[in-house]
Every structure is written in C-alpha cells, then in structure tokens.
Amino acid sequence: MKVLFSRKILLVAGILLAIIIAYLFLSGPHRVDYSADVKPILNKKCISCHGGVKAKGGFSLLFQEEALAKTKSGKYAIIPGDPSGSEMIRRITNKDPEERMPYRHEPLSKEEISILTRWIKQGAPWGDHWAYLPVKETEVPEVEDDWIKNDIDKFIYARLKEEKLEPSAEADKTVLLRRVSLDLTGMLPSEKLARQFLNNTDTNAYSMLVDSLLASPHFGERWASMWLDLARYADTKGYESDQGRTIWQYRDWVIRAFNEDKPYDRFLTEQIAGDLLPEPSDADYIATAFHRNAMNNDEGGTDNEEFRIASVIDRVNTTWEALMGTTFSCVQCHSHPYDPFRHDEYYKFMAFFNNTRDEDVPGEYPAFRDFNDTLRQQFDAVIRWVKENASESQARTMTTLLRTWQPAINSNKADSLVNAVVIGNNDIVLVRNHAIIKLKGIEMDNVSRMVCRFFTNKKGGVLRTRVDAPDGPVLGTNRLDTSGKIQFLLVDFPVQSGVHDVYITYENPGLKNTVDALYLDWFSFTEQLPGKNKPGYEANNNAFRKLLTADLPATPVMMERVPGQKRKTHVFERGNWREKTKEVEAGVPGSLQYAMPAGAPKNRMGLTQWLTSKQNPLVSRTIVNRLWEQLFGTGIAETLEDMGTQGIPPTHRELLDHLSWKLMNDHRWSLKKLLKEMVMSATYRQDSKLTDEMKEKDLFNRFYARGPRIRLSAEQIRDQFLCISGVINPKMYGPPVKPWQPEGIWLSPYNGAKWEMSKNGDQYRRAVYTYWKRSSPYPSMMGFDAPQRNVCNARRIRTNTPLQALITLNDSAYLDMARHFAWRMKKEAGNNIQQQITKGYEWMLYKPLPQAKLRVLTELYIKTVNEFKKDAESTCEVAGFNDEHNNPNDAALVVVANAMMNLDEVIMKN
C-alpha cells in the first residue's frame, strides 16, 4: 500500500509539474490549442459519456456541430465566446455532486477548468487532429553542427538541444556494418561485401555499402517479412481444421515488389485493385491476394455469408490499420468513441469491398490458376488464335474463364432444391435421384454453354439442363459417368438471350431416392470457344478444353461480381450483420477533409486513388512511421496501429511530416530512397552505448541521443544464424518450406497434415519461406514475438522471456546450426581453440573478441572437453554423428558455438 501511495505521489507530482509548466506557457497571450490542450481533456474526462458511443443528455463532443448544438435540456453546453453562459462550464465548476461533471468522477483540476474556460472564451475554435490534416512541407530547423549529416539530423539535433542531451558519435564501422545489413537485408552481408566495406577507407564507403544492400535480392525478403504481418499472410485458412491455402505467390509478389522498389502508391494500388487495372497482368491478379489473406472458415455447417462478411470486415479493418494507422473497427458498432468517424461511414467504406466474388467456400474461388510452362504456351496460343479469329473482347472473356473459372455461380447459391441438399461446409450440393436444382435469374445474353464442375460415384445418371421451368425447354441432356475424379460437364446449346431461371434435373433409373449420387461444385454460363468455322478451331478447342479442366494449384484473388449481381451494402445495427438498416453507397469518411478525387470510380480502383493521393494525410505518415520503427525500434509515433487522438503523440511530429512529404514528392514514393535517407543519417549511425545521463533522461531512446539497440526479430534471428553457421540456402521464392520442428506441434482436428521436414537444403531457407500455419505457427518464431497472423498485426511488441533463451539454447534447429558453426570454426579458423573462437566471433560481429570474453569462452571449452572425455556417448550425441567430429574437442566446440549464439550482442542489433 505504501509503495502504491508513493508511486501515486510521484505520478501526481509529475503531472502537476507538467500542468504548471503548461499553465505558465499558456497563460498570457498564448492561445489555447484545441488539439494539444483541449482535446486531451475531452478524451480523458468527457467523451466516454458524451461522444461516439453515448451522448448523454443529448450532448456529444465528437463533432463540432454536435458540441455546439442545443442539448436535451434545451441549454447550450458551449456558447463560443461566453464561458459563463455555457452549461458545460457551469457543470464542471458546480459544487453539487448531482450536478457536477464528470458525474460521479473526480472533478476536473483547476488547470483543466481554466483551459476549457479560456478555450470557450477564445471562441471555442475547433481543431483537427494533426494526423488527419494533409501533410505539408515542413521547415527544417536551422541548426548547425559537425555531427549533422542530413535533414533528419537537424530535427533530431534541435530536439536533443531542447532536452539538454548530446548526440553520440558514429558507431564503429564493424557495428554499423552489422546493423545496417540486418536492417536492410535481415541477414549478415556476404563476406565479400563485408571485406569491401571494412577495407574501404573512402569517405563514401558507407554509402556504397548501403547501395549494395539496397540492391541485394535479400532486401525484398527482409521487408516482405514486415509487410506479411500487415497482410496477415499465412499458408493456411485459419479456422478449425485449418486447411492449407496456396497463396505463396503473393508472398513472392511482395518480395519482388520490394526488390524492384515498386513505388509505394503503385504497390498499394496493385494490392487493393490490381484486378481492376486496364489490362491486368498475372502479377496484378496475384497482388490482390493481399486481401484474400483474410481467413476462410471451412468448418462444417458454417454460414458462408457470415464468414464472407467477416472477411469483408477484416479487409476494411486491415486497410485502415495497415495502410492508414487508424483503428476503424470501433466504427463497426457505433460512431468512433474518440475520433471523427461516423457509424455509417464504416459501411460506406465497406461497400468498396463488398462486391467481390469470394464467398467463403472451401474452394476459395475465385482463384488464379497457375499454368505450368507447357500449359502457359498453349494458353497463349489459344488466346492469340481467338484474338485473330474472333475479337479482343472474346479473348478477354476466354482469358478470364481459363485463368479463374469466372464468372461462375457456386452450387450452394441454388435457389431451391428438390431431392438435393447443400451439405457439409455449405458449399457443395449433394444430388439424389429425381433431383431438381433451380438457379435463379441467370443472365443468358450471348451464353451458349454451361460448364459444371462435379463429382459422381454412380453410373448411368442423366443430367438435363432446362430453362424457365422444371419441364421447360431442354438445353442439353448429358450422361454422367464415374471416373474417380472431379469432372467437368460442358453443355452446349444455341446462343441465348435475356434473363432466365435454369433448372437442372438428375435422373438415374434403378437408383434409390435416398442414395447420394452426384456432388455439384459450380456452374459457369459462358460462350463456346469463338471462331467455330475458322481454320485451326478443332485443335484450339481441344487445347481450350484441356486448359479449362486441368487440375492446377491456384492463388485466391480478388474479382468483382458481374455488373448485374452487384451486392447492396447496408449499415449493420450495432455491428450485427443480421440486423441490416439503411443502404449505403461506397464512400470515404467526410472528416478527413478531402473527398474522393474527381472522377474516381466508386470501386476499389477509385479507393486506391483516394488512398494514394497526396492529400491523404494518413498513408504516407503511416509507412514513414513504420519504416522508422523497423530501424529504430519505436515509431516516431509509438502506436503504429493508431495515429488517432488516443494514440501516443509523435515525439518528432515535424520530422514525420517532413519525411512523409519527401516520400511523396522528392522520392516519388520510393521506399528504398526513404530508407537510404534514414540509414544515412547521423542519427541512425550513432553508437548505441548508454551513458548514465541517457539512462536517467531517456531510457527508451525517444530523443535519439544514441543509436538503436534492440532485439532482433524472429526472422532476423534465424537468418543470422543460418549465415553464421554457413548453411544458409539463398534460394528465393516458391512454395513454403518446413525446417526442423518438434513432433506433435500440428494437431488440428479433421486434418491429418503432418509437418515433414524439408530436405536438400530447403530446411536452411530464410525464415520468410517457413510454412505458416495459423493455428500452430512455427514455434521458435512465435517465441520471439511473431504473431499468428490471423488478423492484421501492425506492431510486434518485443518481450524478453526464459522461453526465448530455451529456443536458442535447445531447439534442435539451433543446435544443428551451432554444429555447423563449430565445424566452420574448426575448418576455417585455424588450429587453436582461441583462434577458432576469435574468428567465429568476428564472423558474427565483425569486431575483435575482447580478451575477457575470450577467456570466458575458452574456459567453457576446457571444462566441456573434460566432461566429454569422461563420456563417449554424450560426445557422440552432441557431435551429432559418429563421424570425424565424434571426439571431445569437437563436441566441446559445439557447446561453445551454442553459447556464442546466445550472447546478448548476437541476439541484439547494436
């Protein structure tokens, strides 16, 4: 109790001091600033009852017009210029506990009352939160010092002076080499590059190093790891049985995009709306898998619409959190409690995403089918032939059909079923004898073919396709036979027109009505391959059929529904999708003070124009803040996920704006240029040692009087050890791999999948390629704070736990790397143990091993050798195999290597 008391006193004293300073500062000619002075009080003391969630007494402080409106009692809470007439001031100063606000809470302090009073007196000017105002060009502080290397440093230096702190000198070359390599490529540099830099006495040496690292193909792998947390990328779908999902091509797309330095505006455009680009390339489609990373629920009996909507909501929340550092999810249920977003604005924004074809079915349609080289050639030839012999537009139709099987209707959308039932995961229609399946309102203009994907295990069935009535005109009669595989039925008929109901009937003489006979997946109403009487038709038609029916891996992508099937979007009452209220059109929140750019379409493409406009206040700030956090350990605004009024205010707001402006204008959205500017700064290059003064004044390094010193990420730790031990397989791209993992980690229900360790060097690929199972991610990465990636993860909070120590000490994957490290030391670093350890240390850190540490490690070696001399079996176990290393010296070297890989300076970025 006593402790609590003293802490409170300290805290209160601190706050008082701050208030007194603020008071001194504000009194006199200074005007009260709404955002800096007033809004924090309102957020903290008033808005939980008078804001977006509740508006007690008919009074809300969320929007200016609400705050200045008449309240329920008929009085005005705020009368600009007239504090004594304002009900709000009367109530916060009232002595009667039943009247006084905040009701049944501590009264406002004198200072708070003074601020609010003066604010009203000064006309109660409303202000916008800094992060919601467009980014303007910022003046660079006019400071001079030899320490300064670029504009970033001027901002930092000016602030350090204010805080009475001195910047640190540049870190040692070896420290910088490791720091900047881990930051830019997530791993250690090649020996050649390291040597080049360390031996280069040119003043440009560091700049040249940075350029090499930025140009390295490993750059993309490192930054993809960051992006994939935001994109909630994983190799499985998430719920229950957590089945696999083939979506790694998206991961590769991200790596390539970073390596190409795809401008950030373009990077976002392709991911949000690549499918809506004029002539989308394969890569443009794959980019849209960004939002197909939302989870999919395959659990038996789920309501697909519920989880389709859950995905759409996830896309909205991810778009705001990842791209705009704003918590939008609150607005799902009610207006934002603190920030100026209205309830219906959530659903307007949702309307951008509510018209895609995906419907939470296990097939994850629409998916972009991955043709191998042979099929790709055939595909190109067929499409070329259609272009030459029919039309461009028909070629596009055929392209879409072959690449995505779209447009299609999932069988579960059947309007009514007779002797047929939607089974299992609510995705497949199970058909029995005498079944009638009705597909309602099919647009049949230009349609001359129905494609149906199905499976049957009963011979002799006849499927009839009719229009308008169960006994209406027959479009086709087809016998179905068993093949043990999924099959495709192509029902061809003369070109139709108009909108019709389609009836599909199934008859199988001799089959009981209760026997399960046929399983239907989807239907596509399309045209036959055009150019029927042109030369080469038959060959192309055969190729077409082969391409259409080939069983291929496919990446889920975004595609819009056909125009006639556009979904309506409604506001959900309190966020409940079953309670739909008014209908809304796609739109962006009004409070950010700039609308959709003129002429922008009201779809995802228009949305990207809004996002990447220079007027958008959030997109550039968010990415700048994020990149800064990746290098320095903390964002300029610490809460990467929330730059709103409740987020932690930025330590260097002008710097954030300066860099954001520069990114959009000078750097033309080039992230490599922005990163280069950051790592070239003196701020970044500082030594990271703490002085006692820094510890006292700035333990968390918020003012940057020293360089960053933070624990490596889960990925960096693995990749670094792969480098040190020399086993790293630099192969890029492709399906995910499975490095060593203990038994029994995967136990999803209804899923027999096993973790089978990759071979032939694939077990030594970089962390970014490790198979990511949502319900059971790779345990050693989880240990080092990697998220599950079920939803967008804007920030990894670093922790330090004994379980992390156990990973790098005991995980067999790390022991294996320690062995290789030991063999490398033995082979390449001389004959004597001290040389070996010294050299090994240099491989890790590039700097000489201090004598005292050498002594410690040598002693460990000697002690361990003696232990192993007594125990041949343990020796063999630690050495791994009964080979040339099966001797006490080598086994002891493994123990030393394992210890070296656990040194603080190795786990940390210095």
Add this chain to the structure above:
Amino acid sequence: MTQKELNDQRLLREAQDAVRHMHTRRHFLRESAMGLGALAIGSLLGGCGRRQENVMSSIAFDPAHPLLPKSPPFAGKARSVIYLHMAGAPSQLEMFDYKPELMKMDGQDCPGSLLEGKQFAFIRGVPKMLGPQAKFAQYGESRAWVSEHLPHFSTVVDEVSFLKAVTTDQFNHAPAQLLLHTGSARLGRPSMGSWVTYGLGTENQNLPGFVVLTSGGSFPDAGKSVWGSGFLPSVYQGVQCRSEGDPVLFIGDPKGMNRDIRKASIEAINKANQQEYEEYNDPEILSRISQYEMAYRMQIAAPEVMNINDEPAYIHEMYGTRPGKSCFANNILLARKLVEKGVRYVQLFDWGWDAHGDGPYNALNVGMINKYRSIDKAITALLLDLKQRGLLEETLVVWGGEFGRTPMMENRNGQQNPYKGRDHHTAAFTLWMAGGGIRRGFTYGETDEIGYYPVSGKVEAFDMQATILNQLGFDHEQFTYPFQGRPFRLTDVSGKVIHDIIA
C-alpha cells in the same frame, strides 16, 4: 487507462529499473540451489542497501518483468483457475440436464415451431426428436440430477454450482470456443488465461503462468488462438505443456549436453553478457541475464512438475491416470500439481465431444460412453484432491463445452444418421463451477421441458467470464488494456457477475 497514461507509468517504472533488477538478482541468489548467477553479481549489489520494493501493484506491462505477481484491485477468493473444456461440446441432455418429457417425444417428428427461423450446422429438413440416452437420478444434499454415465462425479455434486441455462450465439466450434475464451467469436483477442496472467502475473517464476494441456488427439477447433495473447504482449500467451516429448517446448537440453555442461554454458553466456553490460550500460542486458537464469531453473522445475510418476499409488487410482500415456486423467492430475506449484491459470482441452452420431466414435450410445468414462473419475478426483489439500477454496474449477446439443436427433444432409447423435445447440447448455468462492451444491438456471430454451437464469459467456474475473479480484468492467486507442476488456461491452452462484 489511456495509452499515454500507460506510457507514463511505464516511464516511471523504468526509472526504478535498476532497483528491480537488483532484486531479481538477489532473489535468484536466494533461490538458486547451485549458486549459478553468483558470478556476475558483485558490481550490482555493491553500494545498494535499499530494500526491494514491490512496484508492480498496478496493471501495466513491464517488459523487464512481465510475470511478477501483482495484487488484484480487490481481494479475490480464487488464486488460480483450472478450466476444463470439453472441446466439441458434450451433450447436456445425457449428463446433467434431465428431461423426462423429451423421452416421451422420442422418435417423433420435430414440431415445426422448434425449427422455424432456426439455422443448424447439420440438421436439414425435419429431424426426429431424441430422448435422453441415459438414466438419471438425484444425488447429494443438493439433489442434483446426474446421469448414470458419471457414477463418480455424482458423489461430489455438493461441491459444485451448475449453470443449466448457458447460452451462446455461435453454432460452430471454433467461433464458439473463441467467444468463450476470448470474448469474441473472431480471432485476434487475448484469451482469458492471458488476461488473468497479465492482471495477476504468476506466483512461480520458474514455471509459465498460463499452462495449456490438451488431450483427445486433436487441438481444440479454434487452434492456439484460444490460448493466444491477442493484442496483449506475447509473453501472456498460454504455454502448452505436453506429456510426450519436451514437457515445455525446448525445455530439454540437447542430447548429450548434461546439466553440468548446460550450467557451465549459461554461466559463460551470462559472464560474457555481464561484460557486455559494462560496456553498453543497457538494462536490457541485465534482463537477458536474468531470463537465462530463469530458463535454467525452469528446466528443472517444469519437468519436475510435469512428472506424475512420483505421485503415490492412491492418487493414481483416484484419478484413473495412465502414466506414460497422453490422456485427460493425466492432464487433470498435472493441473492439480501445477496450481499447487503456483501456476495461475491451467487450461485443459479434451477433444472429441462432438456427438453427431455420423459414426460410432461420436455416437451418444457408443463413442461418448468412452468419453464420459475417461473424465468421470478424474474430474471427481480433482475436486476431492484439491479439497483434501486445502486448495479448493482458492482454486476455481470450471467445466463445460462451447455449446450444447439439440434435443433432436441429427439428420445430416436430410437423412437419418446411422448412430444416435445430436447437432450443435446454442440456446442452452450446462456448465459447472466449483471452488474459488463458488457456492456449493447449487443449481442456477433452468431450461424448458425438452432442454431447448432457457426458462430462467440465462447466462452468457460474458457473464461467466465476469464471474471468473470477479473471483480473482477484478471488476471486469474496469479491467482493461489500451489498444488501438481504446480500452479493451475481456467481456467487451457485456457481462454481469452471476452473484447467485457466489458463496
């Protein structure tokens, strides 16, 4: 608390960082049998005569010592929680909720009124009603109804409070489990065990504070997210303890690396890290040193507690354990050992209760009989054993599934299932709690004649969560974590403490 305030507090705490670090070091010296850690201490202890002060009295994340024990806002009755989750959702109608009227309807078509506007996971068309597949009798002074499937448990009904009208709005396993354990049917929120260890820390720093034990051959349907930390720091996620392989992942030294070698290597690492500290002066290094010491101690403590072989024969008999196997009874004995050792929250999942009747293994009259048998002795033993150790009063035990089962017999895809089974049912199911200040021998809530809808005492997942937190000393409405600009809580915007079941 706003993020800003949290940050202020953090800064304040960090200002006292060094003091705490010294405490940790001394603490280690005192508890460490082998004196590991003595090596790097001198400079730290020198010149500091101040007594360690416990500065962790309010909830805020301290990255250096996230799991130190903290006091709750008010004195709670319970010190720890054992949550027994029967994943797949057991049938209340064959265990606790006795419905003789349902027997009379057995085999009849389900009345349309029960199907109107309803959505089921697997029932299609008109199913048949299915009477209770068990005989029932009343037991104990409380005269609680228990079926013949739980002969042992029927002897301890006077220890528990039954909640007969628990309800949920999720009819699929994964979302329903998430709702129950994280307060949201969607992934991404922290689990109850994470909240509790975040709020209370844990009493034994040599063991994880939040332990998860699974049995039944599969993980729960919602995967590791039901013990995930969501937006709380990952240090609060549940740590799975296992009966095969390493009891805690990576806790075992590599083969051939004996304890002496491991000790020597941790000593070397810490010595070198101490030298690094002298150069860099970064408190994070001290933290790392103490984490390695803790890891070393955990390597001894965790296998010790996870080993049930040393328990006396009568205990094995009592629980029905099968040493060397992975099973629910073993896990439940482990749960007792863990709370005894000061673990805060022990979460068990036993998979395989999804009694659809589409195969013998999940039929009410075949597979489920084995499931009842596999838990009956063990759950009974747990209550009795905790009681005889004086631990029941401070250990809150919760038993239940994620939803209930329909009074109708399942007719998957519109056809009668080959075995007797029931579909998922959200409107009413049974859960019980015991110990930790919960009323003894009580039944709260009632369902209608066929166990379809609650009649009285309806309880939601949020109410149950609010009650658990209450027993631990938290007002669920005040127990929040600032994230994305707003205070989040386990019970979101709902939850009422079920005062009737509190002793």
